[in-house]
Amino acid sequence: MKISVELTLMPLKEDYEPPIQEFIKDLRASEFTVLENPLSTQVYGDFDKLMPFLTEALKTSFQNQNGVIANMKIVKSDRSDYVPNF
Numbered sequence: 001m002k003i004s005v006e007l008t009l010m011p012l013k014e015d016y017e018p019p020i021q022e023f024i025k026d027l028r029a030s031e032f033t034v035l036e037n038p039l040s041t042q043v044y045g046d047f048d049k050l051m052p053f054l055t056e057a058l059k060t061s062f063q064n065q066n067g068v069i070a071n072m073k074i075v076k077s078d079r080s081d082y083v084p085n086f
Contacts, residue, residue: 001047002078005054008040012067019068023061030057033080040071044080 007027011019024041027034030053032045043050058070 001076003045003047003050004075004077004079005043005050006040006073006075007043007054008071009061010069010071011065012069013065019061019065022064023057026057026060035080042080044078 009020009023010016024034024036027041027043030043032043032050032053035042035044043054045053054072061070062068
């Protein structure tokens with residue numbers, strides 16, 4: 001089953017950019033389709049492969065920081081080809 005996941009990582013510290021950049025680099029290095037915008041990162045792939053990967057990527061990010069929030073939305077379909085019609 002194909003899914004689309006929107007992720008927002010929010011480190012709770014003043015120098016918040018480096019942990020976000022490292023997290024995005026890990027996502028980019030994966031086998032999955034990754035699209036980014038200034039507010040979130042979208043990852044697209046097969047549920048059974050993507051979810052374990054995201055679990056490990058988030059765990060690593062959490063272990064490397066004292067305080068962090070991760071916001072995740074999951075849609076049951078591959079929306080990587082979405083184009084606004086307005």
